[in-house]
Amino acid sequence: MPSTHPRQRYLPVLALCLFWGWAWAQPAVDQQNRSTAARAVNLLSFVAVDYPEAVVGGAIRDRSLYRQLQGNVEVATSLLQALPDKPGRAQLLENLRALAQAVDKRAPVAEVRQRANTAADRFAALYQLPRSPAEPLPPAGEALALYQDRCQHCHGVRGDAPQAERKLNDPARMANLSLYDFYNVLEPTRNDAHDADVDGDLSHRERWALAVMVAGFAAPESAPALERAREYPALVGLPGAAILRPAELPSQARDALMWWRAHPQETAHLQHPLARAAGLLYLAQSAYRGGDTASAYHQVMLGLREGYAQARPQLVSRNPALAAQLDQQWQELRQSILDRAPSNEVIDKFQRLLGNVVRAREQMQPSSGSAVYAWAAVLFVAALGVGGLLWYRLRRRRR
Ligand code: HEC
Structure with missing residues (x-):
């Protein structure tokens, strides 16, 4: 459990300061790749939203906008070619080629939208673009x-x-x-x-x-x-x-x-603290995979404080063994990030912890089939990583 002794509270803060000092000294390459990815995501999102204004019923309505959208796909493609190769990049290049063809042959809106949005999501996932703030959204x-x-x-x-x-x-x-x-x-x-x-x-x-x-x-x-x-x-x-x-x-x-x-x-207040913890762990994990260890650490601590800690008293009375296991897993994850443990070990700790947070979430609401929703939420979060809408499909099939 998070430290309750007042003196111990300063330790994480101190660790965090040291850690950020280290992280800021890291090369800015990942940051550059992410801003390139952000630019590409922007270009592709606007292909999806502007296309119906450029093409109506298979005919060009606004020629200069249409040209601009073709240009967007071209620029996104060359940005991708300039980024470091990774498993998944060839597939994404293929997606972009298919999108360019769809725009060229003035395909229906639904098809172009779907292709452009899928490409944007894949781009963001491949280059670990954080598309959500770690802190709660400001009003x-x-x-x-x-x-x-x-x-x-x-x-x-x-x-x-x-x-x-x-x-x-x-x-x-x-x-x-x-x-x-x-x-x-x-x-x-x-x-x-x-x-x-x-x-x-x-x-x-x-x-x-x-x-x-x-x-x-x-x-x-x-x-x-x-x-x-x-x-x-x-x-x-x-x-x-x-x-x-x-x-x-x-x-x-x-x-x-x-x-x-x-x-x-x-x-x-509508979000269950454990759902918040799971969301933050997901964000932390993707920041970590993207090489942004400082944000990952920050998000883990936020998930612990703003999520898990708030649900813990209730969990202790429901399932003390699970609570004890979770206490230890949070601690181990934190420590492994601070110790700069090998990344496969850290990712493994992320996933075990995330799995148990979901299990805990289910146990807090055992009635009325809500476990289905907790699982759906997690599948959904996992699906975000590949840009799919697995969760939505899952729900639709259940109806
Ligand atoms: C000088 C005029 C101008 C100012 C000032 C301006 N915008 Fe814009 N904004 C535009 C134009 C023009 C576009 C459309 C650009 C395009 O289509 O490429 C736009 C696009 C946008 C969009 C995308 C919306 C869409 O449907 O495409 C958002 C969001 C936006 N602006 C928000 C803001 C915010 C927030 C501010 C203040 C910080 C701001 N803008 C200031 C002119 C302006």
């Missing part, structure tokens, strides 16, 4: 002054700009973009949609707050029914709320996600 209100100051004169008070390309309040369009896509548009080092004077100095937190605010312009008026949170636990919290495109979900889930992602402060 929209945090971005209000910034939005009024920097965005409103172009995008309108509520995203209701008169120019079509500046509108941020069209639910059909916004449902095809994830919260991460909004955040990614505001990347300070790129001047694609916005010049540096708009977003060049924004912090991660400011970008996430702006993304949440933008999501609010197209969100439904009222909150979804409470049972939606039990049906779709992976959408209430991170990483699901940041990564998923609402349009790819069944309609109830889509509407719920459109609201939840715009009101993170009102959804925090």
